Amino acid sequence: MSSIDQLIAGFRAFRVSNFEHRPELFEQLVSRGQAPEVLMIACSDSRVDPALLLNAQPGELFVVRNVANLVPPYEPDGRHHGTSAALEFAVRDLTVSHIVVLGHSRCGGMEALRNSALGERFDREFITPWVSIAQEACHCADAETLAGPDGARLVEQAALKVSLANLMTFPWVRDRVESGELQLHAWWFNLEKGELWAVTDDAEPPAPIA
Amino acid sequence: MSSIDQLIAGFRAFRVSNFEHRPELFEQLVSRGQAPEVLMIACSDSRVDPALLLNAQPGELFVVRNVANLVPPYEPDGRHHGTSAALEFAVRDLTVSHIVVLGHSRCGGMEALRNSALGERFDREFITPWVSIAQEACHCADAETLAGPDGARLVEQAALKVSLANLMTFPWVRDRVESGELQLHAWWFNLEKGELWAVTDDAEPPAPIA
Amino acid sequence: MSSIDQLIAGFRAFRVSNFEHRPELFEQLVSRGQAPEVLMIACSDSRVDPALLLNAQPGELFVVRNVANLVPPYEPDGRHHGTSAALEFAVRDLTVSHIVVLGHSRCGGMEALRNSALGERFDREFITPWVSIAQEACHCADAETLAGPDGARLVEQAALKVSLANLMTFPWVRDRVESGELQLHAWWFNLEKGELWAVTDDAEPPAPIA
Amino acid sequence: MSSIDQLIAGFRAFRVSNFEHRPELFEQLVSRGQAPEVLMIACSDSRVDPALLLNAQPGELFVVRNVANLVPPYEPDGRHHGTSAALEFAVRDLTVSHIVVLGHSRCGGMEALRNSALGERFDREFITPWVSIAQEACHCADAETLAGPDGARLVEQAALKVSLANLMTFPWVRDRVESGELQLHAWWFNLEKGELWAVTDDAEPPAPIA
Structure with a gap:
């Protein structure tokens, strides 16, 4: 069976x-429209x-994946x-209560960024400028640490902080965060161990929460 | 329980x-790396x-959601x-064999585009320029048809054709499609009826496949 | 990992x-008690x-398996x-509305019974007398048919009719069936093809329903 | 939708x-036949x-339910x-390696037995003689304790010990247990708390294992 037939x-x-x-869920999701509380x-x-990682049902998560x-x-x-655009739709139209930025270990995009910071040539039309959004994450440690066994995790988690900071540059995000209507979260999923870590923008180091 | 605790x-x-x-799947996905055949x-x-709609397992679909x-x-x-950037990574790095653009009924983004084509003011910082990518889809029918009961579906399906055409503007997509290494698909999911339709870029009208 | 650790x-x-x-289901199943409508x-x-075969949730099926x-x-x-005893509990205490006897292809117990009808020695302390409950099912066809490619299915389905008939020997089953409070069903699951057949006690031949 | 249509x-x-x-599992279960390691x-x-409680797949558990x-x-x-008969088939034909007797809290059968030990009249054609198999379980504590808040659990768990002892009265079970080919287990599922307890036939008190 081909992957498409599958x-x-x-x-x-x-x-x-x-x-x-069990048609009830979709009948309701059609008649009431979507009303997710979380942008992921x-x-x-x-x-x-x-949805698989968090055992979520249809209707629970509005999702951007890049x-x-x-x-x-x-x-x-x-x-x-x-x-x-997705952020604007989620925050201004759906008025979600939470935004979760969900990173993970073994991230190919972050690996490319880290290698580039370590001097490897990395020259792609779209991937290079795209991952450069998190350029600053490579300043989280010295080159030796970046190249070491913890380097990938440090960059992946530092990039989550960049995204949290970038979220606050959107005026209608900042307003809602400051008024308490919206909460921002950053999580990092460890593929090897099956752990979920929380990453915050303050001084506290990232740590497993599940 | 809050949605986050949930x-x-x-x-x-x-x-x-x-x-x-059942740790086997993730042990393998870590040790061998990801090797999805499909970009969704x-x-x-x-x-x-x-993943929910297609009963897919972790590792099967590389996914962009916007x-x-x-x-x-x-x-x-x-x-x-x-x-x-995701397209470049999927095609050039992961060398997927299939790209599926997956649309659906009741799409809020397409609704905004259609309403705007029907004269409604729609002025958002990011959503407006973003959905204008599919502007041409609103030329698929006259205003009366667009405003009628089939209008939303017609625009949603015409927008899939725009995306298929845009995919072919990427030289490393076109090359692989022409060499037979890569196939492009467009599917439209009917939320009300639970049907999956295929939309092609040729003269054949869209039709249910499942 | 051992099968027990698994x-x-x-x-x-x-x-x-x-x-x-998702604790709601079990909270309710504890506070309200069980109230299945079906004895399987x-x-x-x-x-x-x-439960796997019929995608049933906890609380939906009261089940005897022998x-x-x-x-x-x-x-x-x-x-x-x-x-x-289970029948009595389901009918008199739980007052189920349906009893489904669920047979299947490749049944080892029925195979032993059929082989024994075909002259093979089959002498087990408990299995032999137990499966003899359906002895009469071996009279559903001549020996040549029984020994042929349809023999197993014919015996398995005839045995379902024996069980339907035996159910009616219980006075509190018969009473409820006759008053319309209880319905009896016999289904046969084809393991090879994934089909579900209905077997009735009347003249109509068994046929797939799903 | 009726419960049967459901x-x-x-x-x-x-x-x-x-x-x-995903037809592979059943194709294999048909071609190789069943080979469960556990009688439940x-x-x-x-x-x-x-199967639901233990997240088991088709083919993993040979199951008696009474x-x-x-x-x-x-x-x-x-x-x-x-x-x-099921015990004989599992042990002598399928040569399972484990037998697990799985009890649970809020058991209606055990409740009837306990009430009857406390003097309540309980007179059913089949249920009464059937649950009397575990009569001895009601001697596990004095009447006051039996009538108290722990009474149900004590009887349910003592009944598991009766079943473990009864298993050993079957010569082909005892032989295999003594030769180390077969292990006996008794588990008790707490419906209210979602706990699984192990009950052994020795002096150690029952305790949660998961």
């Missing part, structure tokens, strides 16, 4: 389960689907900003 | 299932998580292009 | 999912767990009758 | 998932399906003994 068969399983066997900004990596789960800074220049 | 509890359920009870470009809408599952045209200008 | 890890996954992540009489075979999903006749002699 | 829809979901989407003797209660998960003593009298 997906279509997978859809049939979903359809029978969710439209014939996650990586495109095939191993970190947020390379390395990055939030760019506020640049209202009329150009195409996919992540910022 | 997600953390959901992660614990995932962790016990996938790291304690889906909407951020909370009701259309691709508002209205749009692919912008090729613009290698050194700026931040999240969707294009 | 089961304990499986329990932990169940516990986190059903007591930490199924085989002990490891491949035919009714070798070959047999219902013995009414014998109120004060001895140990496990299946009859 | 089950048939549930079967369709199972069929599509296990025969169309569980209660008919709708809330304690072993009222109060009881094992009667060895009585090779040529009569109908459903539980003993």
